[in-house]
Ligand code: FES
């Protein structure tokens with residue numbers, strides 16, 4: 001099978017398909033809805049992988065805490081009195097009660113609300129009411145169970161596996177590849193969690209390919225080159241580059257510069273501070289300037305209003321979107337003045353229901369270096385009420401139908417293109433973590449083959 005592991009860096013002109021594979025990749029559909037498969041993920045995958053939990057902005061000061069939940073798992077992240085970031089399984093050592101819920105500030109100690117066992121912020125047991133009733137109970141025997149926690153670029157990741165590789169190794173080539181962008185200067189001002197009637201993988205697949213842009217996002221197609229969008233796969237991670245401020249080559253040059261500008265303003269004008277309907281700035285245009293140059297100039301002055309100097313960033317740095325995928329469930333999309341981070345998870349209130357997931361969006365803004373941090377607003381909505389912009393709304397609205405369709409008895413396999421190789425790569429990693437038998441693995445094939453039993 002010719003799957004694109006470890007493909008080398010590609011030139012900007014290369015297309016999203018790359019070298020076509022000999023045949024489609026068939027992925028068993030069952031893994032998107034089977035409770036047995038979801039249980040296998042909960043047993044073998046989720047406790048082993050690095051997962052984005054929150055941002056440094058959520059836990060910036062001593063006493064700040066954040067409860068991260070993913071399916072059945074709950075992790076408490078705490079900024080200690082010494083400024084250190086720590087994480088613990090969110091379970092009291094007495095009878096298991098969850099110690100904290102949600103997020104907050106000013107935590108001085110961690111006291112269980114059931115019988116009052118109490119730990120300090122470093123996880124050391126300090127008080128046990130009625131201790132003599134336990135006979136000999138040694139306090140050092142019952143610390144909170146630690147969870148690995150590491151931050152990168154203002155993003156806080158946790159891993160339940162004490163023997164997990166360091167986060168920096170897990171991220172492979174990503175940090176070096178995006179080092180030019182200075183992601184640490186972005187601040188998270190809000191998160192939006194959307195409850196979706198779809199498996200977490202159905203959600204993640206939607207942000208792991210650009211194949212759907214031409215059909216699902218007709219407005220976006222008018223201002224993005226979805227064809228010359230080269231992809232790269234490292235191992236756990238992959239990326240795609242997409243030039244914005246230009247029309248898709250699929251439109252055969254039919255659009256005027258004004259129409260490309262209008263489409264950009266309509267789909268993502270907020271990125272340059274442009275309200276809906278902001279007209280093409282013909283009077284600002286200097287000879288030789290492209291639409292992308294004009295977008296870059298607007299973006300620079302929008303950033304300057306926040307005290308951010310984007311003088312270092314040329315048009316390409318501002319208008320080319322760099323999208324990275326990190327196994328199993330996370331992506332971030334960035335350019336010189338933009339960072340949106342997304343992940344998908346099994347739903348916390350329906351951990352054993354593979355048809356339910358949630359999409360979490362971390363909304364970030366670049367600030368001047370060293371800018372103070374403020375606690376983000378965390379908002380949770382259902383898919384029906386979520387309106388996070390025209391393009392993301394299109395992405396979210398399609399998901400329940402995909403989930404429903406995959407459950408139909410005649411739909412045995414997803415049929416994936418080389419253009420969807422970041423989806424294929426997710427499945428490659430998933431199969432490795434789950435240690436699936438060969439008969440259950442994806443394979444190269446055609447639709448009329450009898451699927452393996
Ligand atoms: S369950 Fe926490 S003190 Fe009893």
Ligand SMILES: [Fe+2]
Pocket residue numbers: 206212213216217391395
């Ligand atoms: Fe999309």
